[in-house]
Amino acid sequence: MSVKLVTYAVSDIGRVRSSNQDGGYTGYQLHFVADGMGGHAGGDIASAMAAQQIAQTDNLYATPEDAGAVLLAAILEANEKLAATVREHPTFAGMGTTFSGLMFTGDKAVVAHIGDSRIYRLRDDEVQQVTKDHTFVQKLVDTGRITPAEALIHPRRNVLMRVLGDTPERPQVDSWVEDALPGDRWMLCSDGLCGYVDDTVIARNLRTKAPAEDVAQDLLGEALEAGAPDNVTIVMVDVLNAGARPDFEPTPIYVGSAAKDVVIAERKGKSVLQLFDPRALSSFFRGSEETTDFVPESAEYLEKVMADTYRRIRFRKLRQVLTILAISAVAMAGLWFGYNYTQTKFYVGESNGHVTIYKGIRERLGPIGFSSVYSETDVLVADLSEYHRGLLERTIYATDLADAYRIIETLTTGDGNG
Ligand code: CA
Numbered sequence: 001m002s003v004k005l006v007t008y009a010v011s012d013i014g015r016v017r018s019s020n021q022d023g024g025y026t027g028y029q030l031h032f033v034a035d036g037m038g039g040h041a042g043g044d045i046a047s048a049m050a051a052q053q054i055a056q057t058d059n060l061y062a063t064p065e066d067a068g069a070v071l072l073a074a075i076l077e078a079n080e081k082l083a084a085t086v087r088e089h090p091t092f093a094g095m096g097t098t099f100s101g102l103m104f105t106g107d108k109a110v111v112a113h114i115g116d117s118r119i120y121r122l123r124d125d126e127v128q129q130v131t132k133d134h135t136f137v138q139k140l141v142d143t144g145r146i147t148p149a150e151a152l153i154h155p156r157r158n159v160l161m162r163v164l165g166d167t168p169e170r171p172q173v174d175s176w177v178e179d180a181l182p183g184d185r186w187m188l189c190s191d192g193l194c195g196y197v198d199d200t201v202i203a204r205n206l207r208t209k210a211p212a213e214d215v216a217q218d219l220l221g222e223a224l225e226a227g228a229p230d231n232v233t234i235v236m237v238d239v240l241n242a243g244a245r246p247d248f249e250p251t252p253i254y255v256g257s258a259a260k261d262v263v264i265a266e267r268k269g270k271s272v273l274q275l276f277d278p279r280a281l282s283s284f285f286r287g288s289e290e291t292t293d294f295v296p297e298s299a300e301y302l303e304k305v306m307a308d309t310y311r312r313i314r315f316r317k318l319r320q321v322l323t324i325l326a327i328s329a330v331a332m333a334g335l336w337f338g339y340n341y342t343q344t345k346f347y348v349g350e351s352n353g354h355v356t357i358y359k360g361i362r363e364r365l366g367p368i369g370f371s372s373v374y375s376e377t378d379v380l381v382a383d384l385s386e387y388h389r390g391l392l393e394r395t396i397y398a399t400d401l402a403d404a405y406r407i408i409e410t411l412t413t414g415d416g417n418g
Helices: 044-056 063-089 134-140 149-152 197-208 212-223 278-286 297-342 387-392 401-410
Strands: 003-012 022-026 030-037 099-105 108-114 118-123 126-129 174-180 185-189 232-241 253-256 261-267 269-274 346-351 354-365 368-380 396-400
Touching: 003 022, 003 212, 022 232, 030 044, 030 185, 030 232, 044 099, 044 253, 044 261, 044 269, 063 099, 063 108, 063 174, 099 118, 099 278, 099 346, 108 396, 126 197, 149 346, 185 197, 185 212, 185 354, 232 253, 253 278, 253 396, 261 278, 261 297, 278 396, 297 368, 346 387, 346 401, 354 401, 387 401
Parallel strands: none
Antiparallel strands: 003 232, 022 030, 022 253, 030 099, 099 108, 108 174, 118 126, 118 185, 185 232, 261 269, 346 354, 346 396, 354 368
16 A cells, blocks of 8 residues: 655745755655754754755665665765765864655655754644654653653753764664544654744644645744744655645755755865855846746745745844834934924023023923024013012913013013012
């Protein structure tokens, strides 16, 4: 008996990182994520190299044992290739990658796993994490030294115990065979998802009957909502009855770093490895002209979905900036109008013992004043009646400049109860 698969893969740089060091692949029988790590540039090279090496084994094998043997051999070969790369390019010392993948054969799936990327499975409405993290904190949990809840916030939760790449030991890859039952939904992810989005939220999203693609996009949305401090990669595999007729053509799709080529470039007279995006160049040559090229429809569609995602993120950022600008503009305008309004006012007061016309208002906002001497008259305050001196002390407001002069005239003619 065999099954049919409907798959989807997405990888996002997140909100904080400057490069995407995650790689992902979904093809015919093989589906995986690889989360790279290492110095400033090595992580993306490591995950891309491992992904491209291991993806070459994507094939239909006679038995799960055959599939597992080929897959494990490819993983070890990728490990050796990474070690050789570091020997040749010592600047990449310490680079490595996780690998968590599934190879389907008939109604079985071979699991291969090293590192802290994860594989979850939804079966009969139950979501289960089928892989165990090869992390320092998981070891502490296993030996009863801390609880799983404490592991989530442990300061060393990112420390990996096993990984492919530049490590002294031969890598220990967990591998076993699982049943692939129609109705199963598998989700593979890097820790950019499961490290920041709660397991209950992941489970709730996997349980929806929504298509794999929608679920992956929703999960990515959850990670972005959580701040996405790390790269996020999600690969979904829905298992269907062999007789089902899904509107889906399996096509090998690489995402994240794995979608780029590892090339040797010259920099300051030295040959260096770097990632190169062939799609960037092809779109440059394509220009604005619409041509029918050899890019498979599903890959184009994936690009469109990814472009939409980026657009949404950019729009969200833009909206935040515009909101801040709008609030600042309103506040500035308010201050400006307020200040101009005060400068249409006059009042009569005292300055250096003389009756004086002030422009503005007498009130102050902390250290900020809104008035200045407009005209200091010859009239001495001392010559005024006691009543008028009292008025002057409390400030006599004028409706305009002419009114201010009228007030002074009234003061000097001695009108009042002086
Ligand atoms: Ca990561």
